[in-house]
Amino acid sequence: MKRSYGIITIDEDKCQGCVNCMMSCRTEAIRIFEGKARIVTNRCIYCGKCFRDCPEHAITSRTHGLEDLKNFKYTIVIPSSTIYSQLPGEREPNRILCALKALGFDHVYEEAIGAEEASIATQEYLKGYQGPYPLISSLCPAIIRLIQIRFPHFVDQINPIDLPAEIVAKDIRKAKAKELGITQEELGIFYLVPCPAKMVAVTKTETKERSFIDGTISIADIYGELMAALREVREEEGLQKASSAGIGWAVKGGEIRELEPRRWLRGDKESIVVDGIKNAIKVLDEIENGKLRNIEFIEARACPEGCVGGALTVADRYVSRGRIRKLMLSHGSESVVDRAEVVKRFKEGYYFFEKGLKPKPFAVRLDTDPLKAVEKMKVRDEIHVSLPGLDCGACGTPNCRAFADDVVQGKAEITDCIFKWREGVKDLAQEVMQWAEKRPHSLPKRGR
Amino acid sequence: MEKKELMWDYEIEGKDFRNAGRVSSKVKDILKELGFDPDFVRRVAIASYEAEMNVVCHADKGTLHFAILPQALQIVVKDRGPGIPDIELAMQEGYSTAPPEIREMGFGAGMGLSNMKKNADELHIVSTVGQGTVVEMVMRSPRSRQGSA
Numbered sequence: 001m002k003r004s005y006g007i008i009t010i011d012e013d014k015c016q017g018c019v020n021c022m023m024s025c026r027t028e029a030i031r032i033f034e035g036k037a038r039i040v041t042n043r044c045i046y047c048g049k050c051f052r053d054c055p056e057h058a059i060t061s062r063t064h065g066l067e068d069l070k071n072f073k074y075t076i077v078i079p080s081s082t083i084y085s086q087l088p089g090e091r092e093p094n095r096i097l098c099a100l101k102a103l104g105f106d107h108v109y110e111e112a113i114g115a116e117e118a119s120i121a122t123q124e125y126l127k128g129y130q131g132p133y134p135l136i137s138s139l140c141p142a143i144i145r146l147i148q149i150r151f152p153h154f155v156d157q158i159n160p161i162d163l164p165a166e167i168v169a170k171d172i173r174k175a176k177a178k179e180l181g182i183t184q185e186e187l188g189i190f191y192l193v194p195c196p197a198k199m200v201a202v203t204k205t206e207t208k209e210r211s212f213i214d215g216t217i218s219i220a221d222i223y224g225e226l227m228a229a230l231r232e233v234r235e236e237e238g239l240q241k242a243s244s245a246g247i248g249w250a251v252k253g254g255e256i257r258e259l260e261p262r263r264w265l266r267g268d269k270e271s272i273v274v275d276g277i278k279n280a281i282k283v284l285d286e287i288e289n290g291k292l293r294n295i296e297f298i299e300a301r302a303c304p305e306g307c308v309g310g311a312l313t314v315a316d317r318y319v320s321r322g323r324i325r326k327l328m329l330s331h332g333s334e335s336v337v338d339r340a341e342v343v344k345r346f347k348e349g350y351y352f353f354e355k356g357l358k359p360k361p362f363a364v365r366l367d368t369d370p371l372k373a374v375e376k377m378k379v380r381d382e383i384h385v386s387l388p389g390l391d392c393g394a395c396g397t398p399n400c401r402a403f404a405d406d407v408v409q410g411k412a413e414i415t416d417c418i419f420k421w422r423e424g425v426k427d428l429a430q431e432v433m434q435w436a437e438k439r440p441h442s443l444p445k446r447g448r
Numbered sequence: 449m450e451k452k453e454l455m456w457d458y459e460i461e462g463k464d465f466r467n468a469g470r471v472s473s474k475v476k477d478i479l480k481e482l483g484f485d486p487d488f489v490r491r492v493a494i495a496s497y498e499a500e501m502n503v504v505c506h507a508d509k510g511t512l513h514f515a516i517l518p519q520a521l522q523i524v525v526k527d528r529g530p531g532i533p534d535i536e537l538a539m540q541e542g543y544s545t546a547p548p549e550i551r552e553m554g555f556g557a558g559m560g561l562s563n564m565k566k567n568a569d570e571l572h573i574v575s576t577v578g579q580g581t582v583v584e585m586v587m588r589s590p591r592s593r594q595g596s597a
Contacts, residue, residue: 058514153486289476290497290563291469363481373482374454374516 005039005151007199008046012036015059019393021050021059026277027146027402030302032396042362047142047277047302048311050154061196061312063203064215066222068212069104072188074180075103076172078165078213079192081112081250084327085320086219091230093247093327094188094240099229100192101239103222108239109172111191112246113166116335117171119245120342121161121351126264132267134287134295135159138257141201142302143280144357151284152359160353162208163201164249167351169212191216194310197302207353208247218312243335244328251324252306256299269296274417276304364405380408454517460503460510462529468504469513472496475523482516488513490553492521492587495567498560499583506530508578520569520586531577539565 001012018034029043030050037050037059051059069075079100084093101108105403111364118139129135138159139277147154162170169189177184190212193199201218248254252275261267272295274283280300286292295363308320315323345351366376384404389397395416397406415421456478458471463520476493480486496512503510507529513517532538541562544551565571568585 155491285473286469288493289469289473290494359486361480361483361486363483365483366481370482370516371454377478377481 003036003184004036005041005044005061006046007196007203007238008039008044009060009062010037010039011056011058011060011261014056015054016056018055019396021054022396022398023256023391023393024049024053025398026281027149028398028402030398032393041359045142045145045149045277046195046197046200051196051311059240061199062221063199064105064190064216064217066217066225067214070192072183072214073108073186074107074176075105075188076107076109076176076191077101077103077190077198077217078109078111078168079191080165080194080198080219080307080310081110081115081247081318081324082310083192083196083219085250085308085323086223086246086313086315087227088315092240094237095230095233095235096226097191097239098235099226100228101236102173102233103225105190107176109168110240110242110246111165111168112242112249113337114171115249115255116337117247117342118161118164118337118351119255120337121346122159122255123259123264124343125159125161126259129375132144132157134271134298137297137299138353139163139249139299140197140301140303140307141275142195142197143300144201145197145219145301146277146280147284148357148360149289149362150281151272154284154288155359156219158357160356161351162353163198164207165198165202166208166212168279170350175213186215188216192222193217194307195303195312198310204359207355209354219310220312220314223314230296241336242331244331244333245335246326247331248328250307251321252301253299254306254324259297259323265296266332269294271295271297271299273299273301275301275306277302296341318364327353364409366405366408367443378429380404382405382415387417390419392418392419399424452532455511455515460511460512460527462504462506462510462527464504467589472500472536475512475514476567477493478514479521488587489491491567492523495564495587496523496525498563499523499585502560502581502583503527503571505546510580519588523568523583523585523587525583526580527582528538528580531579531581532573532575533577535573585589591595 003010003012015036017032019032021037022030022032027043027045029039029040031040031411077100083096087096097108111405133347134157136154136158138161144158147158173184173189177187191202192215202211202213202216205211245258248257254274256271256273261271265271274280279317283292287295305321307315307323367373384401385398387404395403397403405411407414413422451595458474460471461467472493475496479492483587500512501585507527510527512524513524537543539561541559564585569588570586572584573581
């Protein structure tokens with residue numbers, strides 16, 4: 001049986017209830033219930049880390065596939081720049097785009113062009129930006145959701161410039177429909193994504209009424225077909241246009257590279273790149289606590305090494321990063337993007353979110369009455385201290401603190417902890433022994 | 449009247465920079481869990497962090513007492529330490545008596561007391577040179593966010 005949680009699906013026939021996903025989830029969004037993994041959706045940030053950590057490959061996500069192309073008169077694919085790092089033998093980016101197009105699309109436009117526009121728009125935004133600091137990159141939707149849930153007051157500090165893929169789709173949508181003489185509904189724009197977070201960011205966009213993109217397709221889903229197409233595709237010139245500035249966004253540090261200190265960033269403060277959710281949580285926590293200060297810009301990515309480490313990619317993330325870096329060296333920084341035009345559009349508000357992001361604070365409310373909540377918190381902490389603290393996961397929650405939460409809320413029993421259960425059995429056995437020792441006066445004493 | 453359940457007490461070790469910030473982080477976690485307004489939580493976090501850091505930088509030992517009152521939140525940080533000879537001077541931005549090695553670690557920029565003043569609604573300091581300092585902060589109207597969970 002398959003169980004769906006938004007775009008994420010767990011194949012319960014494959015799931016062994018082994019706790020690997022639960023233990024690897026940084027937002028404690030997974031529980032094991034009746035031998036199967038369950039997702040707590042209001043804690044999930046759709047990073048896809050569990051996809052990789054599931055030994056049974058039981059967790060997947062999908063919104064659209066190549067079969068959806070037939071619903072449109074004309075189709076366009078916007079491939080994430082990570083695609084350039086995915087194929088063996090360091091295929092030429094232009095050839096990769098030709099092969100991608102050959103899968104059934106009428107045209108292909110690179111996400112990297114949108115990244116170049118986003119870079120310029122961010123540079124312009126920084127010119128007038130007076131704080132609050134740090135400003136946080138808006139590229140990684142998993143990080144954005146992490147902020148909404150766990151660091152809600154940082155929501156206003158997310159750079160309000162749209163996703164590169166949305167920018168590209170916006171650029172081409174109207175013009176292409178007009179050029180072809182078709183309605184906008186007849187034009188299908190698909191985004192080839194490296195991760196589930198981008199799937200959600202587009203299909204359930206929160207920054208505009210409706211996305212400029214019609215569907216998302218996972219790189220992993222079409223990988224085999226793309227490999228086959230690469231072997232026999234007839235190459236067409238000039239599909240690949242983006243420069244190193246845009247392609248570089250596929251790896252960590254690529255975005256900040258375009259915001260040189262003392263030119264765009266102020267430079268009298270630090271700007272940092274952080275990858276991995278655990279690391280991002282740590283940095284945001286320390287900023288919130290006031291321990292980390294004087295930070296101007298954060299490029300945070302949920303996946304190690306950046307988007308090349310996405311859960312829907314296929315190639316090794318470290319090799320992929322190396323390939324992108326090679327491309328950054330071989331591709332100049334000369335851009336096809338007209339800077340003056342981007343600046344003009346920026347001033348008209350073209351690149352901004354249409355709607356502001358909203359905080360979605362999530363806390364386990366132990367009780368709606370604050371007094372009772374505090375009481376329960378204290379009981380919870382006492383239970384927590386009494387637990388072994390191994391965070392073994394055998395009880396179905398990711399750690400002893402989360403288990404104590406469940407116990408105090410009546411969702412679990414203390415004996416669900418295997419160690420507590422063992423103590424209980426031991427106590428019971430001792431009691432049984434004591435009873436067994438008791439003999440009535442009528443019987444002779446033992447040993448006679 | 450102060451209810452006992454709504455009070456917490458923590459100890460702060462002087463010169464323990466590895467654990468510095470742990471106590472104010474606990475205060476923050478409790479307020480977050482209780483669903484207080486995020487901006488309010490941030491103000492409390494900054495103010496209590498500064499008070500905690502003052503103990504870590506200057507004193508041998510200290511305590512942080514934290515209470516949720518009906519209309520406000522109270523934080524009292526007491527320490528056994530050198531005390532502040534001139535409180536008015538210490539309140540000035542940039543004034544610091546932190547030794548150079550502490551400044552090299554990025555602390556002791558002389559913003560502590562002024563940051564507390566900025567974030568707290570009330571700030572009371574009582575200090576005896578050679579004995580220690582008591583800092584009391586009151587943060588008002590900690591409205592609970594209803595139904596945000």
